[in-house]
Amino acid sequence: MELQRLDIPDVIVVTPRRFEDDRGYFSETYNETVFAEAGIGARFVQDNHSCSLQAGTVRGLHYQSLPHAQGKLVRVTSGAIIDVVVDVRRGSPHFGQHVKAEISAEKGSQIWVPAGFLHGFITLQPNTHVTYKVTDFYDAGCDGSVLWSDPALGIDWGIGQSDAILSDKDAEAQSWQEFSSPFLYPPA
Numbered sequence: 421m422e423l424q425r426l427d428i429p430d431v432i433v434v435t436p437r438r439f440e441d442d443r444g445y446f447s448e449t450y451n452e453t454v455f456a457e458a459g460i461g462a463r464f465v466q467d468n469h470s471c472s473l474q475a476g477t478v479r480g481l482h483y484q485s486l487p488h489a490q491g492k493l494v495r496v497t498s499g500a501i502i503d504v505v506v507d508v509r510r511g512s513p514h515f516g517q518h519v520k521a522e523i524s525a526e527k528g529s530q531i532w533v534p535a536g537f538l539h540g541f542i543t544l545q546p547n548t549h550v551t552y553k554v555t556d557f558y559d560a561g562c563d564g565s566v567l568w569s570d571p572a573l574g575i576d577w578g579i580g581q582s583d584a585i586l587s588d589k590d591a592e593a594q595s596w597q598e599f600s601s602p603f604l605y606p607p608a
């Protein structure tokens with residue numbers, strides 16, 4: 421398994437090995453022991469799957485606040501995304517900073533997003549299917565969204581604000597200013 425720590429080093433891109441033959445390939449997409457050795461010693465309790473029909477769909481920037489904060493292990497089974505995470509861990513030297521990674525079905529890479537990050541992505545291809553494991557159950561009362569295009573975050577999504585396809589929840593999300601105080605997460 422290939423490991424790449426991003427500029428916020430708790431965020432890791434992992435690319436499991438593929439065993440290729442004439443039929444195609446085989447890959448272990450998750451193995452508790454191997455992932456724990458790679459620094460992803462999480463207990464996952466729920467698997468999610470979203471399908472976005474059009475390229476340019478933005479989902480995010482989402483979080484679940486304490487006590488239901490979620491770590492997420494995200495992969496793409498069809499299509500491709502740019503995944504974006506923002507560090508919101510109180511006391512983190514990277515607070516408010518973001519990192520991005522392209523995650524695609526073709527490459528089979530995954531991104532590990534620990535609890536304490538805003539998470540979102542933009543689809544690069546139509547019919548993009550994203551599946552991800554999470555470390556806590558969905559809790560509607562703790563679920564929230566921060567405006568993906570807030571200039572205070574300085575994220576280049578590669579798309580104009582009016583061109584993105586959004587849910588109503590994400591189009592009307594709170595600003596970074598509104599979110600960032602009080603801080604919702606424990607120290608890194």
Ligand SMILES: Cc1cn([C@H]2C[C@H](O)[C@@H](COP(=O)(O)OP(=O)(O)O[C@H]3O[C@@H](C)C(=O)[C@@H](O)[C@H]3O)O2)c(=O)[nH]c1=O
Nearest residue numbers: 468470479480482483492539540541557558559587589
């Ligand atoms: C996230 C979630 C949503 N739902 C429901 C609530 C709602 O009626 C419907 C659609 O939810 P959303 O619009 O929040 O779906 P979506 O915009 O795809 O939300 C997801 O975005 C990505 C970026 C993440 O990081 C995820 O954790 C999650 O927040 O599905 C669940 O039942 N369980 C869940 O775990």
